[in-house]
Amino acid sequence: MGYFANFSDFINMGGHALYVWLSYGITLVIFGYNLLAIWLKKRAFFTFAKRQLKREQRNYDA
Amino acid sequence: MNIKMPKWFYQLASPKWSYDIMGMLMPWFGLAALLLLVTGIVWGLMFAPPDYQQGNSYRIIYIHVPSAILAQSCFMLMAVAGIIGMVWKMKVAHIVAKSAAPIGASMTIIALSTGAIWGKPTWGAWWVWDARLTSMLILLFLYLGIIALYSAFSNKASGDQAASILTLVGVVNIPIIKYSVEWWNTLHQPASFTLTKKPAMPPEMWVPLLIMVLGYYCFFAYVLMARTRIELLEREHKSGWVTALLTDTP
Amino acid sequence: MNFLNAAIKRELLLALRNRSEIINPLAFFLLVITLFPLAVSPEAKVLANIAPGIIWVAALLATLLSMDSLFKNDYDDGSLEQIVVSPQSLALLALGKVISHWLSTGFLLALLSPVLAVMLFLPSEAMPALVGSLLIGTPTLSLIGAIGAALTVGLRKGGVLISLLVLPLYIPVLIFGAATVQAGALNLPISGHLALLGAMMVFTLLLAPFAIAAALKLSIRN
Numbered sequence: 001m002g003y004f005a006n007f008s009d010f011i012n013m014g015g016h017a018l019y020v021w022l023s024y025g026i027t028l029v030i031f032g033y034n035l036l037a038i039w040l041k042k043r044a045f046f047t048f049a050k051r052q053l054k055r056e057q058r059n060y061d062a
Numbered sequence: 063m064n065i066k067m068p069k070w071f072y073q074l075a076s077p078k079w080s081y082d083i084m085g086m087l088m089p090w091f092g093l094a095a096l097l098l099l100v101t102g103i104v105w106g107l108m109f110a111p112p113d114y115q116q117g118n119s120y121r122i123i124y125i126h127v128p129s130a131i132l133a134q135s136c137f138m139l140m141a142v143a144g145i146i147g148m149v150w151k152m153k154v155a156h157i158v159a160k161s162a163a164p165i166g167a168s169m170t171i172i173a174l175s176t177g178a179i180w181g182k183p184t185w186g187a188w189w190v191w192d193a194r195l196t197s198m199l200i201l202l203f204l205y206l207g208i209i210a211l212y213s214a215f216s217n218k219a220s221g222d223q224a225a226s227i228l229t230l231v232g233v234v235n236i237p238i239i240k241y242s243v244e245w246w247n248t249l250h251q252p253a254s255f256t257l258t259k260k261p262a263m264p265p266e267m268w269v270p271l272l273i274m275v276l277g278y279y280c281f282f283a284y285v286l287m288a289r290t291r292i293e294l295l296e297r298e299h300k301s302g303w304v305t306a307l308l309t310d311t312p
Numbered sequence: 313m314n315f316l317n318a319a320i321k322r323e324l325l326l327a328l329r330n331r332s333e334i335i336n337p338l339a340f341f342l343l344v345i346t347l348f349p350l351a352v353s354p355e356a357k358v359l360a361n362i363a364p365g366i367i368w369v370a371a372l373l374a375t376l377l378s379m380d381s382l383f384k385n386d387y388d389d390g391s392l393e394q395i396v397v398s399p400q401s402l403a404l405l406a407l408g409k410v411i412s413h414w415l416s417t418g419f420l421l422a423l424l425s426p427v428l429a430v431m432l433f434l435p436s437e438a439m440p441a442l443v444g445s446l447l448i449g450t451p452t453l454s455l456i457g458a459i460g461a462a463l464t465v466g467l468r469k470g471g472v473l474i475s476l477l478v479l480p481l482y483i484p485v486l487i488f489g490a491a492t493v494q495a496g497a498l499n500l501p502i503s504g505h506l507a508l509l510g511a512m513m514v515f516t517l518l519l520a521p522f523a524i525a526a527a528l529k530l531s532i533r534n
Binding site: 200203204206207210211214215217220223224227228230231232234235238239241242243245246249 | 464469473477484488523526527530531533534
């Protein structure tokens, strides 16, 4: 376990568990949000563009 | 202004070329970010020795410092992209600047919240009006202003220009803000123990920090390119290459 | 220079015709100051302690409040468009507008401030520092605020946005302005502080007109 003797020592962080894991948790959430935002933006564009394309196709057929 | 630039610079102005080249580069940056961040976090959390003064709480440095660095360099990048966009009338540069703003703001939020949390075991309070934290907070306000200005304009080209002007004004002001906040801080409290300034870190501490900084930059590049590509598609959705792309993919 | 003079004269004349635009920021300044004894405490010791900060924050907000209308009337009646297409330098005209705006807000705020300082029990030694810092500091506020006003003049919901854009940029002036008054209250030398505020003013004076001109051009085209 590297510097720590065992797993529970690692989780405990020498009594600073709350601060360390809260910081890393917030960072993880914000990183995750950045990735999620890409996916949402992409999906929003493709649904919009495909609908637009279909409408144009229909107008063209009619 | 007419400054001769290399050929790739003018190619960047083509939305399709930029879209393709970013699509090619993106996976590599994503992979590098994943490898660097995992290595850096495991090394920083498990293998780096604890700090003799702060114990294990100093391990927050591995996510705090890279985000603070990135938050500032992202603003510089937006300013440079804004200048390129205005001088050479390059739409792609404006789109890069616009896509960078929310990422920079989220990095600032990371730096602020991890700094505040780190302050609790170090200074005994969840928020301290420390010079670095205060400048970070002001940087966040600058980011929020720029993002709000982008969304206030219904005409995207005008929004790009307005936000670029504001970014340039902000970039000129950042050193002044930093200096005045530091001065204000020394005025109101004698120089106290700062979080990250320490005498000569041993290599087993700073090597993982360096890895994390590189990892953050790669992650930033990955997200920036992804956002830029989608924004390019949105702005160009009536042009031929986007329609071709849409009909090709199911 | 003639053009600059003419621009300042025109703006001052317009401001004199529409007196509420001059009186409103001053009334706002007075009102905000009145809120603090009511909200915090009427005790002389407490008020004297926070007076430098309160007066500076109130002056800053009063300036900000008056910024919104800086280009609005000219934008609405189309004269801004005429000015942008005219061969005269837009940066110079913007400078003229800001100068006359400052004369009708910041300058008057500085003149009014000793009255408020007495009401907040600020020691009389701090008066020169207060008036001096406001005289040198508020032009910077007007110049930076004008950038925000020019960026948002074409938008319907410019009011809240302009404060979001401009307030972070006001912070250095606020820090040094309030510190000048605090130093004055402690009988410390203030020439260094005033010099720094002056440096900020000159720096902004050189750069801001171009940013204002660029912002006005894009607002017209929008």
